[in-house]
Amino acid sequence: MSLRNCRSVKVLKVSPVGQSKTAGEFFELTLERPDWDGWKPGQFVMIRPCSWELDMLWARPFSLCCGDESSVTLFIQAVGRGTRRLAELSPGDVVTMWGPLGNSFAVEPDTPTLLLAGGIGIAPFRGYVEQHPRPENLSLFLAHRLPREYYPYDRLSEAAPCRSMLEAEPSDLDRIIGTLRELIEDNAGQGGLILSCGPTPFMRTIQRFAKEFGARAQLSLENRMACGVGACLGCVTKDGAGHHVQVCTRGPVFWADKVEL
Numbered sequence: 001m002s003l004r005n006c007r008s009v010k011v012l013k014v015s016p017v018g019q020s021k022t023a024g025e026f027f028e029l030t031l032e033r034p035d036w037d038g039w040k041p042g043q044f045v046m047i048r049p050c051s052w053e054l055d056m057l058w059a060r061p062f063s064l065c066c067g068d069e070s071s072v073t074l075f076i077q078a079v080g081r082g083t084r085r086l087a088e089l090s091p092g093d094v095v096t097m098w099g100p101l102g103n104s105f106a107v108e109p110d111t112p113t114l115l116l117a118g119g120i121g122i123a124p125f126r127g128y129v130e131q132h133p134r135p136e137n138l139s140l141f142l143a144h145r146l147p148r149e150y151y152p153y154d155r156l157s158e159a160a161p162c163r164s165m166l167e168a169e170p171s172d173l174d175r176i177i178g179t180l181r182e183l184i185e186d187n188a189g190q191g192g193l194i195l196s197c198g199p200t201p202f203m204r205t206i207q208r209f210a211k212e213f214g215a216r217a218q219l220s221l222e223n224r225m226a227c228g229v230g231a232c233l234g235c236v237t238k239d240g241a242g243h244h245v246q247v248c249t250r251g252p253v254f255w256a257d258k259v260e261l
Helices: 083-089 119-131 152-158 170-189 200-213
Strands: 006-020 025-031 044-049 060-063 073-079 095-103 113-118 137-142 162-167 195-197 216-220 236-239 244-246 253-255
Touching: 025 083, 044 073, 044 083, 060 073, 073 083, 073 095, 073 162, 083 152, 113 119, 113 170, 113 200, 119 152, 119 195, 137 152, 137 170, 137 216, 152 162, 152 253, 162 170, 170 195, 170 200, 216 244
Parallel strands: 113 137, 113 195, 137 162, 195 216
Antiparallel strands: 006 025, 006 095, 025 073, 044 060, 044 095, 216 253, 236 244
């Protein structure tokens, strides 16, 4: 990434989506779009408000959720000190942002493509659906622990077939795993493509079923990052050959058979 990809941009809007007593606030952060050539779903940005000064040194990584010619929107869950501070931003505040970073999801317009999202992992799929040339070939499954209205599910369902399952109690987990198995088996039988994003246990389940059924699947990892450009080595994982690789520069999207979880 060159220095020209690092920009100071203004906050345009902070839109609360929902508030959970146990899981924090969900909100959309809309920022000015820098003079990028463009971005692809699956890529991410690092952001750091100028108001943080020396209070918090590290930037925070977020998937690019959606955007247009003048703005980009991030879908964020306020679960820590940094994300809670981001929820307190106001229009006109200045944020340092660098990106777009990393690689992106595969796009095969004529291939049945299954999007598997675990909770906040739904974020990059809004942009994916909006940019896809043939959204009628897409379908999405969302597994979530909080009310569905906290997520941009309804907006996605307007463009592609969607279904969701709530994990409210332990027995729900078995139903979700069973549904994932059925969806992956069916997609593999069609010679389809699977794209997924979510917490690590969710991704491990997808990776296991993809191997069982010989499905072509991509996993977008959510490793902790500090720099986003491969310098700090804080996001390192192992590839399929056991070599250490940086998720920020070699990912965050990996083929399921090419990464260890």
